Amino acid sequence: MKPWILVLILAIAVYGGVFVYTFNLSPMIKEQSIENWLQIESSKSISYMESSICRECHLKLYKNWTMGNHSSVECESCHDYGAEHVKFRSSSSILVEKSRDSCLVCHREVTGRDAIKSVSYDHGSGVICTYCHDPHR
Numbered sequence: 001m002k003p004w005i006l007v008l009i010l011a012i013a014v015y016g017g018v019f020v021y022t023f024n025l026s027p028m029i030k031e032q033s034i035e036n037w038l039q040i041e042s043s044k045s046i047s048y049m050e051s052s053i054c055r056e057c058h059l060k061l062y063k064n065w066t067m068g069n070h071s072s073v074e075c076e077s078c079h080d081y082g083a084e085h086v087k088f089r090s091s092s093s094i095l096v097e098k099s100r101d102s103c104l105v106c107h108r109e110v111t112g113r114d115a116i117k118s119v120s121y122d123h124g125s126g127v128i129c130t131y132c133h134d135p136h137r
Contacts, residue, residue: 041087049082051075057089065136078102078135103129 054075055062080095107119
């Protein structure tokens with residue numbers, strides 16, 4: 001048998017194997033891998049996430065936040081525990097609090113507090129704070 005025929009047969013076998021793996025085996029392996037990862041992550045207990053963890057996916061928001069007035073406040077102070085969000089990476093797994101009361105936890109008028117950082121309770125009554133104020137900037 002001629003050498004080029006052997007090379008051709010070998011090339012067909014290699015490319016056939018790659019084709020079968022890419023279109024038949026790889027999706028099954030990937031799906032099983034994701035299911036295993038979700039099982040492992042779901043079995044872990046909820047724990048505190050530092051804001052540096054948020055930076056990995058939310059770099060633009062993180063950069064704006066670190067230069068703003070809220071740079072000393074951890075993300076979870078407003079967004080609740082982020083462990084579920086880190087696991088599942090969906091918008092439904094993170095708290096986006098939009099009530100005035102959540103902002104007033106820190107920003108209510110308190111005697112002796114810097115007036116720039118505090119607001120009177122009737123300021124913007126009936127309006128969600130984030131309509132006028134971006135907490136990430």
